[in-house]
Amino acid sequence: MNPGDELPALTVPLTRTLIVAGALASRDYQDVHHDPEAARAKGSPEIFMNILTTNGLVGRYITDHFGPRCTLRKVAIRLGAPNYPGDTMVLRGTITEVTDDAAVVRVVGANGIGHHVTGTVTVGLPEPTATADPPEGTRPTAGPEATPEATP
DSSP states (O other): OOTTOEEEEEEEEOOHHHHHHHHHHTTOOOGGGTOHHHHHHTTOSSOOOOHHHHHHHHHHHHHHHHOTTOEEEEEEEEEOSOOOTTOEEEEEEEEEEEOSSEEEEEEEEEETTEEEEEEEEEEEOOOOOOOSSOOTTOSOSSSTTOOGGGOO
16 A cells, blocks of 8 residues: 555446435435425535435445444545536545554545535554464464364
């Protein structure tokens, strides 16, 4: 993993169910996220996704790539073009910094009318785990992990 590396894209179909369920799950009961008539009355052609759902999708994108043991240390996003039902958002990421225990990823999520979300995510990287089979010559010679051939 190096600065400049790109994460695989994540395509998210923007269904009405996703938009409404995301708003309800995040307890955002503003009518523009679930009531098309109210959204139109307030100047929007359709209901649109709330920022908390977008934030969750960005988090999913990062943890899908770095694994379930990573931690989201900082998520700094800004919304642009609304996510409307029937469109698709494609999330893309580029690693901009890497340290011993973290990486910073620049994230952009675009839909059919422009950039819906832009920002950065600082992700804490898990410590490497031991492999199931230690390298040759490093097996214990006594104790429960010893192989039968190595036991006196």
